[in-house]
Amino acid sequence: MTETQTPPPVPSPAGPTPTQDLQATRIVILGGGPGGYEAALVARRLGADVTVVERQGLGGAAVLTDVVPSKTLIATAEWMAVARTASELGIRTVDADGDAAHRLVVDLAAVNTRVMALAAAQSADIRARLERENITMLIGDGRLDGPSRVVVTPEGTGADEIVLDADVVLVATGATPRVLPDAQPDGVRILTWTQLYRLDALPTKLVVVGSGVTGAEFAGAYNALGCEVVLVSSRDRVLPGEDADAANLIEDVFRSRGMTVMSRQRAEAARVVGEGEDAHVEVVLSDGTVVTGSHVLMAVGSIPSTRGIGLEEAGVRLTESGHVEVDKVSRTSVRGIYAAGDCTGIFPLASVAAMQGRVAMSHALGDAVQPLKLRTVAANIFTAPEIATVGYSEKALREQSSKYSVTILPLNRNPRAKMLGIREGFVKMFAHPEAGVVLGGVVVAPRASELIFPITLAVAHRLTVDDVAEAFTVYPSLSGSIAEVARMGHHRIG
Numbered sequence: 001m002t003e004t005q006t007p008p009p010v011p012s013p014a015g016p017t018p019t020q021d022l023q024a025t026r027i028v029i030l031g032g033g034p035g036g037y038e039a040a041l042v043a044r045r046l047g048a049d050v051t052v053v054e055r056q057g058l059g060g061a062a063v064l065t066d067v068v069p070s071k072t073l074i075a076t077a078e079w080m081a082v083a084r085t086a087s088e089l090g091i092r093t094v095d096a097d098g099d100a101a102h103r104l105v106v107d108l109a110a111v112n113t114r115v116m117a118l119a120a121a122q123s124a125d126i127r128a129r130l131e132r133e134n135i136t137m138l139i140g141d142g143r144l145d146g147p148s149r150v151v152v153t154p155e156g157t158g159a160d161e162i163v164l165d166a167d168v169v170l171v172a173t174g175a176t177p178r179v180l181p182d183a184q185p186d187g188v189r190i191l192t193w194t195q196l197y198r199l200d201a202l203p204t205k206l207v208v209v210g211s212g213v214t215g216a217e218f219a220g221a222y223n224a225l226g227c228e229v230v231l232v233s234s235r236d237r238v239l240p241g242e243d244a245d246a247a248n249l250i251e252d253v254f255r256s257r258g259m260t261v262m263s264r265q266r267a268e269a270a271r272v273v274g275e276g277e278d279a280h281v282e283v284v285l286s287d288g289t290v291v292t293g294s295h296v297l298m299a300v301g302s303i304p305s306t307r308g309i310g311l312e313e314a315g316v317r318l319t320e321s322g323h324v325e326v327d328k329v330s331r332t333s334v335r336g337i338y339a340a341g342d343c344t345g346i347f348p349l350a351s352v353a354a355m356q357g358r359v360a361m362s363h364a365l366g367d368a369v370q371p372l373k374l375r376t377v378a379a380n381i382f383t384a385p386e387i388a389t390v391g392y393s394e395k396a397l398r399e400q401s402s403k404y405s406v407t408i409l410p411l412n413r414n415p416r417a418k419m420l421g422i423r424e425g426f427v428k429m430f431a432h433p434e435a436g437v438v439l440g441g442v443v444v445a446p447r448a449s450e451l452i453f454p455i456t457l458a459v460a461h462r463l464t465v466d467d468v469a470e471a472f473t474v475y476p477s478l479s480g481s482i483a484e485v486a487r488m489g490h491h492r493i494g
């Protein structure tokens with residue numbers, strides 16, 4: 001295997017001292033998640049000497065506990081959801097004697113073994129990639145000691161602290177689950193999303209507290225895996241931040257699949273009661289109602305990992321919520337210190353973290369740089385059906401008093417959807433009423449994460465509804481509904 005050649009060093013606007021002029025710029029990255037490792041690759045390509053300090057493993061929370069494990073678990077849930085509707089398409093389950101068999105069951109221990117193996121393999125791939133690029137990796141806790149020095153306590157070795165002098169520091173330390181004072185996770189029955197994969201059997205009844213994206217994804221997945229689920233939602237409807245039509249549809253789907261959704265209810269406390277076979281959880285709501293279950297998943301948001309790592313002492317400004325304040329090129333309030341990802345709270349997505357990290361390094365190393373543009377970010381909620389969004393939301397357009405037109409088409413009219421037995425879902429598009437430029441869109445469908453791409457292209461390149469409508473789509477296809485909804489948005493001239 002050939003090693004990557006080191007390109008010539010690029011002078012840093014972060015200000016190397018005269019003695020460093022002939023050396024590569026020294027970059028230290030705190031955190032090896034998507035914000036950190038993508039930045040490391042860019043910095044290395046631009047000739048810097050790069051060290052990544054990570055406490056749990058390469059890939060960070062995204063790979064080890066959040067995105068990769070949850071989406072792998074959801075892949076099994078998706079098959080179960082499809083299998084449940086298979087009889088409509090003429091499929092029967094039979095036992096070895098050819099008699100009708102009753103139901104499919106999930107072996108959660110096998111599912112979770114697969115989940116953790118996949119996460120570990122992905123982490124190993126990232127580590128190998130960084131090694132090939134000659135990026136130094138230190139496993140341990142890092143903290144700033146002033147604006148241009150990082151001190152690392154190596155993980156579990158008892159070895160001495162390592163001191164790293166840096167021309168540029170990137171803080172990409174992510175976030176951790178928020179814990180309510182009276183609902184302390186025990187990792188057995190009161191769980192955060194990072195602890196769920198320890199379960200070796202399906203909970204008999206799972207209470208999910210919090211109906212944001214995390215709560216909705218897990219509630220939907222466990223329901224599909226065959227578990228009784230109660231979702232405690234503090235708002236009028238689940239997914240409060242999302243498109244209202246999409247959120248209402250998902251809530252209806254959840255209820256129709258037997259999930260109990262408790263609206264406008266806040267959890268105050270969670271405790272384990274009983275012992276042995278009688279052990280269960282009680283979740284106390286703010287009106288005094290007690291919800292019982294075998295397990296509870298707390299999905300009440302995250303807190304940024306920014307305290308106790310020397311940021312404020314180095315002069316880095318944090319917001320009230322503890323996030324690092326950054327501008328559109330990921331600069332903090334201190335020259336030479338950049339920040340990326342969930343610790344900045346800009347838009348907690350792996351794709352945005354990675355972009356912020358890349359932008360930071362390009363800026364720090366004097367390469368051409370495009371400031372972060374959130375208008376074109378595509379996001380997806382992995383419920384069944386999925387909810388994918390891009391561009392302006394209807395709420396944002398309304399709040400900005402923007403002129404916009406909206407067209408919406410239910411999927412159940414689409415011939416391919418009928419063939420596949422898909423009943424729930426829609427395609428929605430927002431466009432400028434006169435110019436026809438596509439401003440945003442929502443797709444609610446199985447694999448909406450894939451279907452959103454033509455709308456993302458339209459938003460990114462300011463295409464009009466006519467541009468989208470005039471492109472061929474395969475017949476029959478779900479993407480036909482995207483062209484059709486664009487056609488409905490055509491504004492007749494004259």
Ligand SMILES: Cc1cc2nc3c(=O)[nH]c(=O)nc-3n(C[C@H](O)[C@H](O)[C@H](O)COP(=O)(O)OP(=O)(O)OC[C@H]3O[C@@H](n4cnc5c(N)ncnc54)[C@H](O)[C@@H]3O)c2cc1C
Nearest residue numbers: 031033034035055060061062142173174341342348349350
């Ligand atoms: C359940 C769940 C599912 C999600 N699913 C998706 C999804 O499908 N798609 C998507 O785009 N986003 C998803 N997200 C969001 C995504 O996980 C985050 O946006 C992403 O992880 C942010 O990347 P990051 O690099 O900022 O931080 P992280 O991935 O959190 O990585 C930061 C790393 O820094 C390490 N660290 C922290 N402090 C220190 C220190 N002092 N020293 C050394 N190391 C340190 C941490 O251990 C961690 O490994 C999901 C989030 C959750 C909670």
Ligand SMILES: NC(=O)c1ccc[n+]([C@@H]2O[C@H](COP(=O)([O-])OP(=O)(O)OC[C@H]3O[C@@H](n4cnc5c(N)ncnc54)[C@H](O)[C@@H]3O)[C@@H](O)[C@H]2O)c1
Nearest residue numbers: 210211212213214215234266267299300301348380381382
């Ligand atoms: N598919 C994805 O891309 C994906 C998946 C998961 C998370 N994420 C990212 O992570 C971000 C955070 O999502 P999240 O769902 O983890 O957090 P969140 O903060 O968006 O949602 C937490 C929810 O819990 C509720 N809540 C808080 N305290 C409560 C209480 N005591 N009782 C009942 N409800 C309570 C809040 O009102 C809120 O609706 C998302 O915006 C998204 O960007 C992305």
